[in-house]
Amino acid sequence: LPARFAGSVKSVWVEYIQLAQDFPSINLGQGFPDFGPPDHVTQGLKEVAEGENVLLHQYTRGFGHVRLVKAIGKLYSKLINREIDPMNEVLITAGAYEALYSTIVGHVDDGDEVIIIEPFFDCYEPMVKNAGGIAKFIPLRFKPKGEPTGHASDWTLDKDELSKLFNAKTKAIILNTPNNPFGKVFDMEELQFIADLCKKWNVLCISDEVYEWIVYKPHTHIRIATLPGMWERTITIGSAGKTFSVTGWKAGWAYGPSNLMKNLQIVHQNCVYCCATPIQEALAMAFEKEIEKFGTDDCYFFSLPKELETKRDYIVGMLKDVGMKPIIPDGGYFIVADYSPLESKADLSKETDKYKDYRFTKWMTKEIGVLAIPTTAFYNEANKPLAENLVRFCFMKKEDKLQKAGEVLRKWK
Ligand code: PMP
Ligand code: GLN
Numbered sequence: 001l002p003a004r005f006a007g008s009v010k011s012v013w014v015e016y017i018q019l020a021q022d023f024p025s026i027n028l029g030q031g032f033p034d035f036g037p038p039d040h041v042t043q044g045l046k047e048v049a050e051g052e053n054v055l056l057h058q059y060t061r062g063f064g065h066v067r068l069v070k071a072i073g074k075l076y077s078k079l080i081n082r083e084i085d086p087m088n089e090v091l092i093t094a095g096a097y098e099a100l101y102s103t104i105v106g107h108v109d110d111g112d113e114v115i116i117i118e119p120f121f122d123c124y125e126p127m128v129k130n131a132g133g134i135a136k137f138i139p140l141r142f143k144p145k146g147e148p149t150g151h152a153s154d155w156t157l158d159k160d161e162l163s164k165l166f167n168a169k170t171k172a173i174i175l176n177t178p179n180n181p182f183g184k185v186f187d188m189e190e191l192q193f194i195a196d197l198c199k200k201w202n203v204l205c206i207s208d209e210v211y212e213w214i215v216y217k218p219h220t221h222i223r224i225a226t227l228p229g230m231w232e233r234t235i236t237i238g239s240a241g242k243t244f245s246v247t248g249w250k251a252g253w254a255y256g257p258s259n260l261m262k263n264l265q266i267v268h269q270n271c272v273y274c275c276a277t278p279i280q281e282a283l284a285m286a287f288e289k290e291i292e293k294f295g296t297d298d299c300y301f302f303s304l305p306k307e308l309e310t311k312r313d314y315i316v317g318m319l320k321d322v323g324m325k326p327i328i329p330d331g332g333y334f335i336v337a338d339y340s341p342l343e344s345k346a347d348l349s350k351e352t353d354k355y356k357d358y359r360f361t362k363w364m365t366k367e368i369g370v371l372a373i374p375t376t377a378f379y380n381e382a383n384k385p386l387a388e389n390l391v392r393f394c395f396m397k398k399e400d401k402l403q404k405a406g407e408v409l410r411k412w413k
C-alpha cells in the first residue's frame with residue numbers, strides 16, 4: 001500500500017456496517033433514510049427503464065448527462081442569483097464523495113495546506129493526504145455567542161485560531177454547512193469571516209453543502225459562493241442521495257467557475273469518466289418537477305425539513321429523557337450527544353478499542369441493541385480526545401424505529 005494511505009486504513013463506515021450485520025440492532029448509524037424517496041422520483045426511474053429511448057442505457061456525456069446539467073444549472077442559477085453555464089460550470093459525479101475527490105485531487109499539490117474544520121466528514125483527511133497535501137485542523141469550540149442555547153450554534157470557530165492557520169502555503173479550506181455530524185449551520189458572520197480570509201490569502205473554498213435542504217427554522221442555508229468575491233474561488237458540492245433521499249443512487253455534483261471546474265473534469269475523465277445514464281436521466285426529471293413546484297409546500301426541498309424537524313424534536317426529547325446530553329442540530333439528519341452521565345451503567349471492559357466512544361458504541365450495539373457512530377471518527381488523531389464522550393445518532397428514520405430506540409434506551413436507564 002502506498003505510504004500516502006498510511007493512517008487511512010480504518011474506515012468507521014466499513015467497520016460499523018459490519019457491526020450492524022454481526023449484531024442485529026436498531027441501526028441509527030450510517031446516514032440514510034429507512035423510508036422511500038418521493039413517488040415522482042422512483043416513478044421517473046421506472047419510466048426511464050421501461051421507456052423507448054434505448055440509448056438511455058448506454059454511456060452519456062462524460063462531464064454530465066446534458067438534461068441533468070441543464071436542470072441543475074437552472075436550479076442553482078436561481079439560488080445563487082448568477083447565470084451558471086451548465087456545460088462548463090457543472091460536473092456530475094459518483095456521489096458527493098467523487099465531487100470531493102475530484103475537487104481535492106484536482107487542486108491540491110504536494111505540500112499544499114488544506115484547512116479542515118472539526119468535526120469533519122471523515123474522508124476529507126485521507127483525500128487531502130492522497131493528493132499530497134497537508135491537512136491543518138481547527139476544531140469547533142464550545143463558545144456560545146451569547147447565552148448557551150443547547151444547539152450546535154454554541155460551537156464556533158475561534159477567529160484568532162482560524163486566522164493563524166492561513167498562510168502562503170494554504171491552498172484550500174473545506175467548509176461543510178450544514179455540518180455532519182454536529183448539524184451546525186454556519187451563519188452570515190461566520191461565512192463572511194471565512195470568505196475574507198480566503199480572499200486575503202487567495203485560497204479556494206470547497207463548500208460541501210450536501211445537507212443544503214435540511215435546515216431547521218429559524219436558520220437558513222447560506223451558500224458561501226454568493227458572498228462578494230467568492231464565486232470565483234468556490235467549488236460547491238451537492239448530493240442526490242441527500243437531496244432526494246436516494247443515497248443508493250450515488251450521484252452528486254460540483255458547480256463553480258469554469259477555470260476551477262476544468263481541474264475537476266480532468267480528474268473525473270481519468271477516473272470515473274461517465275456516471276450512470278439512467279440515474280442521471282431520472283434525476284433530471286426529478287429536478288425539473290421540483291423546479292416547477294419550487295417555493296410551494298409540495299416541493300420536496302421544503303417539505304423534507306419540516307418532516308425531519310418533528311423527528312429531530314422527538315430524538316432530542318428521547319435522548320434527554322434517557323440521561324444523555326444532546327447537541328441540538330440546526331440542520332442535517334444527525335444528532336450528537338454526550339453519553340457520559342450514563343457511562344457508569346455500561347461495562348466497557350470487554351471492548352478493546354483505543355477510544356472510549358468506540359468502546360461505548362460497540363457495547364451499546366451488542367448489549368442494548370442500538371447502533372450509533374463514534375464521533376472521534378470525525379476528528380484527526382491529535383484532537384480525538386475532544387470527542388470521546390460523544391456519539392452520533394441518525395434520525396432520518398421512521399417514527400416507530402425512533403420510538404423503539406427510545407423504549408430500549410429507557411429500559412437500560
Ligand atoms: N459530504 C457529507 C458531509 C456527507 O455526509 C456525505 C454522505 N452523504 C457525503 C459528502 C457523501 O455523499 P454521497 O453519498 O453523495 O457520496
Ligand atoms: N454521509 C453518511 C453518514 O455520514 C454516509 C457515510 C458513508 O457511508 N460513508 O453517515
